[in-house]
Amino acid sequence: MNRFLKYSNKNYSPLNQNPQHKFAQNHALCIYNSDAVYSFIPKNACSTLRTTVAYANGCIRDKSEFNWIHNNNHTFVATLPELVKAKYTFTVLRCPFSRLVSVYLDKIVGRDLDAWRYVDVHNRNIGVEDITFDFFVRSMEKPGVRNSNIHWRPQVDFLVYEEYDDYFALEDFSRAVKTLKERIGIDVIDARSLTNHGRDGFDLVSGEDFSMVKPFDLLKNKMNGALPDLKSLYNEELVEIVSRVFRSDIDLYLSKFGADGLMYA
Template identity: 50%
Template sequence: MSLFKYSSGSQLSLPKNDQHQFAMQHAMTLFHANAIYSFIPKNGCSTMRLSVAVANGCIDGIEQGHWIHNNNGTFMPSLAEAVRANYKFVVLRCPFRRLASVFLDKFVAKEINAWMYRDVLNRNIELDDLTFESFVLSLQKKDILNSDIHWCQQSDFLLYKEYSDYFSLENFSKAMSTLKEKISLDVIDARPLTMHGIDGYELLDDKDYSQMNAFDISILKRQGKCPSPASLYTPKLIEVVKRVYAKDFTLYKKRCDARDLLF
């Protein structure tokens, strides 16, 4: 039985197998432990990429943390390293929370990913006017769903058919203790560096925020407030996300605690 998830799915040479190469490009080698980490954007990956960089001896700590943003491919494994790895792990996330995080971070702050999204839509939208509802509904089109690594399906990033451990961001303390115990990895929290999370905000649950535009949410965030992930969803949007990310929900329920899903 093949070790890799995508290697046998194409008769092309492996370097030309796009699915396999995509997964390889999002894998990192931990040299001291002969381990492979598959990183998925918006799944605590800045914290884990920082931790890998420190463990591999390339930086001293969070003070040099911005180094990670230009070095995603630095620790990409060779085929031999990927085959011989003794330990493989990945961090999954509730698909509902991941999408909310994308919108509240990338779109509200109008980062480059948001501008690229606008280009995919032929610049037919203004980012300030974009709502979470319109963003989610647009993901029903495959070209939009697959246009950015921050919201494409988590299952696309899996290099292996089976990992030694599947962790969830919702229960990240378990990942930290297990990685320390099994491969002596110290997990370093990168949130003070990236400021991508909503931990420091007063989370609002007082009404439906699915149709509040990104500009108005940015005003709230300047006031130290932010819509909670749950407040962005309507029953309609819940069903759309369940359908669009069906494979991710199946993966999460199989490998993590389904009770940690937002809905």
């Protein structure tokens, strides 16, 4: 079966100078014993799967060494022959609405380094405390902001192939665990408890509109064990913006999984 590269023919420049292809290739990781390629997309269980890949490739002994992955994002990047000759390919997609909330609560509210990079993208004309979820979503209408960081960049940009053997939905991740064991014999190492990026263990607050709440107030609630329910950060206007700006991601998700996993169909 021929594997067609998604962005190779978007321009006729040398492939190693094609920016769309190079970006996608840099997020395609080899699992060597399986001749498999995994395209990782930040905020889509990528820490769990990069830890799994590192273990499968013999570079870490168990999940206690998971921090190794953060300095080795490019260690297993597939070459052109490895991309073309891969026997199995897969990726994980996520509901674009929940992905955007997740990155906001993790990176912006959590005052991660990415929050300060976001401020830099705005030429430091804003402070971290100005970045409400409403402001964050509206800023995604600007391509320079939307494409400035891998954690909120559109998911389609990370896909190096036109088609993958398997697409997994984060909302049904147990299917990925089962299928990867059956297809290529790897055991997925769950790193969620180590990264603390998820919402497990938090009380989820609903029934309020959190879209204009200041990040520091959300952080105080988070430190007290409470997070807004995902839908509590959206209103009708913000749903419309995400639906329009991330239309390619939504269309891809719908084509692979249908509407059940989307927050807003």
